[in-house]
Amino acid sequence: MSTNVVVTGASTGIGWGTVKVLRARGFHVFGSVRSEGDAARLSEEFGAGFTPLLFDVTDRAAVFGASEQVRAALGGEALMGLVNNAGIAVPGLLLAMRPDEVERQLAVNVMGTLNVTQAFAPLLGVDPDFAGRPGRIVMMSSVGGTSATPFLGAYNTSKFALEGMSEALRRELMRYGVDVVVIAPGTVKTPIWSKAETLKEPRYAQGSYAGALEKMRELVRDSAVNGLPPEAIGKAVFEALTAARPPVRRVVTPTPVQHFLTNHLPKRTVDRMIAKMLGLKRG
8 A cells, every 4th residue: 555645734833743743654755845945854854755845835837746746756656645734824804804815815725725636636546547545635624614713714714615625525536436534623833823913913903803802812822832732633644544434524622622612502602602702792
């Protein structure tokens, strides 16, 4: 069985944690990065079992060029897995966000994921020229892919879209035996939330939302300290790639009770809880 896996967004955070876990278990990882410096750093850290792929997921030509590089390296053997991890989080009040900010959020998390999937799916066994067991696609969603949070609306929109894309793909790819599994992390110690400080910009920090925005920044800072280590998500990815019958969606969170309540209580009840926590009730 093939042990070759492609992981996007490999330079930091969950992507790096996934590469670390897979390399420790003997997998060869093709990891996407956006700079030569990151390529060199990861190659030194993970050795000969790591091959850097230099592309931004929004650059469709570069993505397809990288898929040809992997195709040549596989030598006709099907790719075991594609881990669609690359993503960004652009926080902001939806009524005040600029169109280019929302477009960038969707370009990376939605269209970028589609670019990568279209480029690498043939290598998983959709192309009949590849021999061996069909591979799997792991989609990195979020607990925010089924429940939205104030000031993360653009990010939530992208993850809700990713959930729908994943479900449609899973059903379309049954024809080829290629499974699609969603991993939905809760808070993780990752640089993705470093842009939370943009909530201090005058367009956000002034006016009736100022107090709620400060509370939101505190929650984000707390997640950077108390979130799960990236390797915990990497282990979930490993299990999604290797289990005989993995669940179609797996939540990995340090706060399972909170997640359960958020997804099972009536929506209006959750609305009131969030409003109380952030101070969003009308005065």
